[in-house]
């Protein structure tokens with residue numbers, strides 16, 4: 154079979170040449186303007202970043218290398234080996250994101266073996282994680298654990314040894330594969346330490362997601378399938394989201410992939426980004442306990458009442474809205490379909506479905522929100538909860554394991570294409586005033 158490394162090596166020269174041609178022949182072609190609103194408003198829609206691995210359409214949602222989520226589910230290799238029968242293997246999506254090609258089952262399995270072979274943590278990482286206070290947020294612990302594993306970075310060693318720029322991507326790929334391989338054990342150690350007795354049991358006869366579930370302490374095959382879906386859909390969401398952008402920005406300084414992705418994790422830990430998935434469960438639990446205490450039924454009417462309380466208190470409804478999307482997130486839809494297939498009678502799923510029926514109307518009436526529909530974080534928690542994974546403070550860590558695959562696939566191409574240090578121009582308020590008062 155053609156290995157991942159061989160597949161990439163065959164692509165790099167042509168991609169480099171194409172990009173050089175685009176720059177040389179069309180470098181001064183204008184692709185947009187920037188308004189004062191955009192300058193002040195978080196650069197929404199400003200086109201100023203190159204991203205190979207995925208693209209987001211405001212209406213349709215994400216495409217991974219041109220494929221929608223249902224298309225990925227139809228063509229990517231699964232655990233059973235029968236394409237379309239079950240959720241894609243995370244390894245098959247990783248291959249797709251890196252190479253733009255749909256792997257064979259054999260190729261996906263070879264990547265599983267490679268990741269397992271790279272999964273051993275440096276000896277100091279687990280003792281360090283064991284020494285952290287249990288009340289430290291799991292995302293902080295994840296970031297610390299990954300930073301600690303950076304001692305093994307091949308990229309930073311190669312740079313210090315003075316390797317030429319055209320070889321950076323080879324060393325970056327070494328680290329990228331190792332970071333993805335090592336994150337599950339770091340994440341599982343945190344979970345087992347914070348909520349259990351700290352023991353982590355591996356099963357390397359399984360795929361990446363299945364082994365991760367065993368390390369977390371779960372052995373239900375249906376939960377393995379959920380993990381495969383979960384890890385696939387959270388990988389990538391084009392380049393401008395905070396975790397992907399932070400990884401790309403830090404990496405542009407030639408910080409190695411360990412340090413770059415730690416930057417991404419710290420961005421993911423914010424409540425407007427990845428932390429929203431824990432906030433959704435918190436919101437639902439608060440709603441339930443309030444109405445249980447008052448002896449009220451949780452239904453469309455009481456949910457509406459609780460939503461207005463949240464909004465009137467000046468807080469956001471977690472799991473709703475998006476900076477780019479203007480329709481229901483297809484990552485929400487595929488999780489809803491998973492629930493309809495695997496856990497249709499789950500009471501919390503029914504509750505989330507009722508929220509889905511009323512919330513867009515409430516947010517439209519509220520009038521501020523550009524997108525009143527649910528995003529990925531609105532559904533993930535209830536699925537985990539169904540399988541007994543109720544420690545919602547931890548949920549963003551799962552997002553963090555997955556996002557590495559997308560952000561670091563792009564980081565490979567950043568180095569292969571020789572993209573430069575990122576350095577946009579900032580301006581002062583006085584300068585902005587000078588522009589309108591001319």
Ligand code: FCX
Pocket residue numbers: 394424425426427429464468469470471472473474475476477521522523524528529530
């Ligand atoms: N509930 C209440 N108000 C909301 C809202 C929500 N779910 N979403 C947006 N708004 C408000 C904004 O706070 C803003 O108010 P302001 O003018 O007083 O500052 C106004 O509506 C306009 O914001 P909008 O243009 O719609 O949204 P932004 O692009 O600024 O922000 C996020 C997008 C996702 C940050 C925003 O919708 C939000 O805070 N949602 C809740 C948190 C969440 O679910 N985040 C996860 C997003 C994503 F899927 C992920 O990264 O994981």
